[in-house]
Amino acid sequence: MTALPTRRDEAWRYSDLAAVERAWPLAPAATLAIGPGEHATRTIVQDGGNATAVDALDVTIAAGGSLTLHILAMGGDFGRVAVDVTLGDGARFDLGGVILGRGDAVREIVTTVRHAAPNATSRQVIRTVVDDRATGSYLGKVAVARHAQKSDAVQSIKALLLARGATANAKPELEIFADDVKCAHGATVGELDANALFYLASRGIAPAEAKALLTEAFITDALAGAPELAERAIAWLRA
Amino acid sequence: MLEITDLRADIDGKPILDGLTLTVGAGEVHAIMGPNGAGKSTLGYVLAGRAGYEVTGGSVTLGGVDLLALDAHERAAAGLFLGLQYPVEIPGVSNLTFLRTALNAQRRARGEAEASGAEFMRLARAEAEGFGLSLDMLKRPVNVGFSGGEKKRNEMVQMAVLGPRVAVLDETDSGLDIDALRVVADGINRGRSPARATLLITHYQRLLDYVVPDRVHVLVAGRIVRSGGPELARELEASGYALDQAA
Ligand SMILES: Nc1ncnc2c1ncn2[C@@H]1O[C@H](COP(=O)(O)OP(=O)(O)OP(=O)(O)O)[C@@H](O)[C@H]1O
Ligand SMILES: [Mg+2]
Numbered sequence: 001m002t003a004l005p006t007r008r009d010e011a012w013r014y015s016d017l018a019a020v021e022r023a024w025p026l027a028p029a030a031t032l033a034i035g036p037g038e039h040a041t042r043t044i045v046q047d048g049g050n051a052t053a054v055d056a057l058d059v060t061i062a063a064g065g066s067l068t069l070h071i072l073a074m075g076g077d078f079g080r081v082a083v084d085v086t087l088g089d090g091a092r093f094d095l096g097g098v099i100l101g102r103g104d105a106v107r108e109i110v111t112t113v114r115h116a117a118p119n120a121t122s123r124q125v126i127r128t129v130v131d132d133r134a135t136g137s138y139l140g141k142v143a144v145a146r147h148a149q150k151s152d153a154v155q156s157i158k159a160l161l162l163a164r165g166a167t168a169n170a171k172p173e174l175e176i177f178a179d180d181v182k183c184a185h186g187a188t189v190g191e192l193d194a195n196a197l198f199y200l201a202s203r204g205i206a207p208a209e210a211k212a213l214l215t216e217a218f219i220t221d222a223l224a225g226a227p228e229l230a231e232r233a234i235a236w237l238r239a
Numbered sequence: 240m241l242e243i244t245d246l247r248a249d250i251d252g253k254p255i256l257d258g259l260t261l262t263v264g265a266g267e268v269h270a271i272m273g274p275n276g277a278g279k280s281t282l283g284y285v286l287a288g289r290a291g292y293e294v295t296g297g298s299v300t301l302g303g304v305d306l307l308a309l310d311a312h313e314r315a316a317a318g319l320f321l322g323l324q325y326p327v328e329i330p331g332v333s334n335l336t337f338l339r340t341a342l343n344a345q346r347r348a349r350g351e352a353e354a355s356g357a358e359f360m361r362l363a364r365a366e367a368e369g370f371g372l373s374l375d376m377l378k379r380p381v382n383v384g385f386s387g388g389e390k391k392r393n394e395m396v397q398m399a400v401l402g403p404r405v406a407v408l409d410e411t412d413s414g415l416d417i418d419a420l421r422v423v424a425d426g427i428n429r430g431r432s433p434a435r436a437t438l439l440i441t442h443y444q445r446l447l448d449y450v451v452p453d454r455v456h457v458l459v460a461g462r463i464v465r466s467g468g469p470e471l472a473r474e475l476e477a478s479g480y481a482l483d484q485a486a
Pocket of ligand 1: 255
C-alpha cells in the first residue's frame with residue numbers, strides 16, 4: 001500500500017482512518033508460504049494498550065497444503081488484522097477469528113481468500129463481541145478463479161452487541177468466475193438471548209455471571225482448537 | 240411455605256393476574272388447572288421474577304421472605320424453583336457447567352460451602368440416572384437437541400440437584416411418555432417432605448393419579464375461582480371449565 005486509504009477503498013470502509021494516518025506508513029505485510037502437502041497453524045493476537053495495531057499477512061498455500069489460523073483482535077484503540085490467502089489445488093484454509101471491543105475501540109478483521117486453483121476449501125468462522133460504543137467489523141472477500149472448479153468456501157459470521165451504542169459490521173463478499181463451486185455465508189447480529197438470561201437467573205445465577213457464560217459460549221466456535229486463545233478471550237470478557 | 244395474597248400483574252399494561260390468592264403449606268402438593276391463557280405460566284414467571292411482568296399489587300412470601308423484593312437469581316437462592324413449560328436451549332453451555340454454576344451460586348448466596356467437583360458430579364450423575372438421562376447428555380449444551388420429553392426430565396434433574404423449598408412445575412408432565420410420567424411423578428413424590436412445597440401446573444388428571452395433590456385449584460382469567468380436594472381434578476376432566484368461565 002503506497003497511498004493512504006480512503007473511505008472509498010472497500011477494504012477500509014469501516015476503519016479509523018485518522019488512526020491509520022497517524023500510524024502511516026504501515027509496515028509491509030508479513031508473508032507466509034505453506035509448501036505442498038504441508039500443514040501449519042498460526043495465531044495472530046492483538047492485545048496491546050492504547051496504540052494503533054495493524055497486522056497484515058499474505059499467505060500462499062501450495063497444492064494439498066493447509067493452514068489453520070486463529071485471530072484474536074482485542075487490543076488497540078484501532079486494531080486491524082488483514083489476511084490475504086491464495087489457495088493452490090486441493091489446499092485448505094481454516095480461520096477462527098474473534099473480535100472483542102469495549103470503550104471506543106474500532107477493531108476489524110479483513111480477509112481475502114483466493115481460490116486460485118480447483119478443489120480448494122476455505123472455512124472462516126468469525127465471532128464479534130462489542131460493548132459500550134465499540135465497533136467490530138469483518139470484511140471477507142472470497143474470489144474464485146475461472147478454472148477453480150470444486151471450490152468450497154464457507155463464511156460463518158456472528159456478532160453480539162452488549163450495548164445499544166456498540167456497532168458490528170459484517171460484509172461477506174463473493175466473486176465467483178467458476179460454475180461448479182460451493183460457496184455459503186451466513187451473517188447475524190444480535191443481542192444476548194433474554195430467554196436464556198432468564199433461565200440462568202431462575203436457577204440462581206447472577207446477571208454478570210449469566211452474561212459471561214453466554215458470551216463465552218458465543219465465541220467458542222471460533223476458538224475451538226486454540227484453548228490458549230480462548231482462555232485469553234475469556235479473561236478479557238470477565239475483566 | 241408459599242403464600243400468595245391478592246397478586247396482580249400486568250404484561251404491557253394488560254392485567255393478566257387479577258387478585259390471585261393461594262397458600263401452599265410445607266410438605267403439601269397443590270395442583271393448578273385452568274384453560275389455556277388463564278395466566279398459569281404467567282403466575283410462574285411472576286413468582287420467578289421474569290422481566291416484563293409488572294406486579295401491580297399483592298404480596299408473595301416464601302418461608303416468610305418477601306419474594307417480590309428480590310431479583311430473579313436471589314429468589315432461586317431463597318429456595319424457589321420454576322420448571323418451565325418450554326425449557327430454553329443454550330448453545331455452547333453444557334448442562335454440567337450450567338448446573339454446577341447454579342448450585343454453587345445458590346450456596347454462596349446462602350453462605351454455604353460450595354460443592355466440590357467430585358461432590359457435584361456424584362449428585363448430578365445420581366439425579367440424571369434417576370430421571371433417565373445419561374451423564375453424556377449432561378455434557379451436551381443445555382437442552383440443545385433434546386426431545387420434548389428429555390427437556391422435561393432435564394428440568395426435574397435440575398430441581399433434584401438444586402433442592403428447592405418451593406417447586407413450581409409448569410406442565411412438566413406435558414410431552415412425557417408413559418414411563419417418563421411415572422419417573423417424573425416418583426421424583427415429585429420423593430421430594431414430598433416438610434422441607435418442600437410443590438405447585439403443579441397441569442392440564443391432565445394423568446399426573447395426579449401418581450401424585451395425589453392435597454389441593455386442586457382452578458385458575459380462570461387471572462384468579463383462583465374454585466378449590467377442592469383431589470376429586471376436583473377428576474370432576475374437571477369430565478365437565479371442563481365451562482361452569483368456571485361462566486361464573
Ligand atoms: N409476552 C406477552 N405479551 C402479551 N401477552 C402475553 C404475553 N405472555 C402472555 N400473554 C398473555 O397472557 C395470558 C396468559 O398467558 P399464560 O401463558 O400465563 O397462560 P397459561 O394459563 O399458562 O396458558 P396455557 O395453558 O396455554 O399454557 C394470555 O392471554 C397470553 O396471551
Ligand atoms: Mg402455560
